[in-house]
Amino acid sequence: MSDTPSGDLRLVQLSKSFETFTAVHPLDLTIPQNAFFALLGPSGCGKTTTLRMIAGLEDPTSGSIYIGDTDITETKAHKRNVNTVFQSYALFPHMKIIDNVAFGLKRRGDKNAMAKAQEALELVELGHTAKKKPNQLSGGMQQRVALARALVNRPDVLLLDEPLGALDLKLRRQMQLELKRIQSEVGITFIHVTHDQEEAMTMADTVAVMNAGRLEQVGEPAELYDRPASTFVANFLGQSNLLTSRITGDAGEGLSTADCHGFPILVATEHIPDGVRDVFVGVRPEKLRLDGPGRNQLTATVTDASFTGVATQYLVQLPWGFEVTVVQPNDGSPRASVGESVQISWDPGSEFILDARQDEDAGLLDTGLRHG
Ligand SMILES: Nc1ncnc2c1ncn2[C@@H]1O[C@H](COP(=O)(O)OP(=O)(O)OP(=O)(O)O)[C@@H](O)[C@H]1O
Ligand SMILES: [Mg+2]
Structure with a gap:
């Protein structure tokens, strides 16, 4: 969607400590532009903290974040070309779907807000719901609206923090395929956080396995499965x-x-x-x-x-x-x-x-x- 190539996302010696507790130990990671990247690990391993640092919602204790050659470590969250979709999609209940999607653009005075919002809704195959209210849509549909709301900003990087966590298994599987299709259509870097190993392997080109604030292994799903580098990865993935x-x-x-x-x-x-x-x-x-x-x-x-x-x-x-x-x-x-x-x-x-x-x-x- 974006006209200017944004480049790879690079985390360099990025860490986060809360008082005495280190949630993320210094980590180095390059996420190629347009990749579908999954961050996988058990509860509490530091996935959300890593995402929040990328989004600018959490100040790193050390290290730097780059998009291409631009150091964005000190850039304010709203100035970063990064959007996040959370598990709880928090649509405005009193607003029509289209207005929910156009909200951010309108606030920034974008004259084409409505047309862009409609386009984003079409992308998630919900063009026909534009005039409905959130409570008239199923959970999975609402999550797709949340996705459209993030995509409409044409971010360089889209962060997805357990976006399918609230959905039942069947809908989850459907949405996994849907998310993959959308990612390949828009060509935006997706970083998908999950603690579901099957979900990570199904969706991502590259999976990073995290354990206790450290990266255990990064690779293609088949490589991690066939050649795990540690007992943690061997046991956690299948x-x-x-x-x-x-x-x-x-x-x-x-x-x-x-x-x-x-x-x-x-x-x-x-x-x-x-x-x-x-x-x-x-x-x-x-x-x-x-x-x-x-x-x-x-x-x-x-x-x-x-x-x-x-x-x-x-x-x-x-x-x-x-x-x-x-x-x-x-x-x-x-x-x-x-x-x-x-x-x-x-x-x-x-x-x-x-x-x-x-x-x-x-x-x-x-x-x-x-x-x-
Ligand atoms: N603001 C905070 N203050 C203190 N500790 C925190 C804070 N935020 C996170 N932590 C701790 O940092 C660790 C990593 O948390 P994080 O939310 O990144 O885990 P996660 O991998 O996203 O887990 P989950 O799968 O449960 O969402 C946890 O032990 C958590 O308790
Ligand atoms: Mg989390």
Whole structure:
């Protein structure tokens, strides 16, 4: 929408402390222009505080914020070309939808306020509601009006703080797709804050995972999922089976041998963190197969099986008592029942490997899951 290219948003050593408590430790982050970027992390990790600093609603304790080459750290909130959409959309109840959207423009004396507001409403596919009042619209529609109200200002950067948090699951999924479409149409940088990992992965080109005021990892969704850099990311983004192992030697063909509780397995050498021998070999549940052809094989006993339609989720117990989750697609392969002895298998290379000198349960608190 904007004619002047705004450039990337850059946070440089940006931090925020409240008295003695540090909500955001110095962080460096570049968010490319026109990106759909997600900031993901559990409650209290500093997501909103980071957004509020970008918006100019919170003074950073240290560091700088740039849009392109312009330092906006000291720029007042209303002078920044940044808009925010919150979870509570707070439309003016007595005003028509179109007036809600045009409100800011009118106040600034924009002569085309009404036309721009109508255009913004069309963009969120609510052109026909212009003359209605907020209480005549559903929650999801009201949230789209709030979005139109932010977009009408043609910001360089749009901040979305849990904007779908108040919506029910079905509407949420619909709005996720809707938001993606709108972002690709307007070409404005979107920074979407959520603590829903599926939402972040579905929507964003790039996801930054935050934990306790620090960035754990930044990358494309598939990269974070397939190659998490810490147990926190491995556990927070989907389910992980972390097998405590020790790297024992080179097996050729880019593979290494590892000892997993006395059982030999193979891993991709390139996945081993430099200079580390005691590791967690991480295998996602859908990479494991029951009685499959994978080169790594371990004997196990089925302790639980739940049919979910597209797949069956198994809990299987390994000889040393550890339970792993296996998700087997409902593709006609034979099903196993509780108590049955099976082989679990996977191919070397489908794993990720993490230094074992970290908490294997990090990131599990929110889901209530625990490793055995
Ligand atoms: N004004 C404030 N004074 C003191 N502490 C604050 C203030 N604002 C935030 N905090 C603290 O900073 C931490 C980060 O808060 P923040 O709101 O950024 O978290 P969040 O990641 O947005 O969490 P949620 O997902 O629950 O919205 C929290 O521990 C919070 O209690
Ligand atoms: Mg928040």
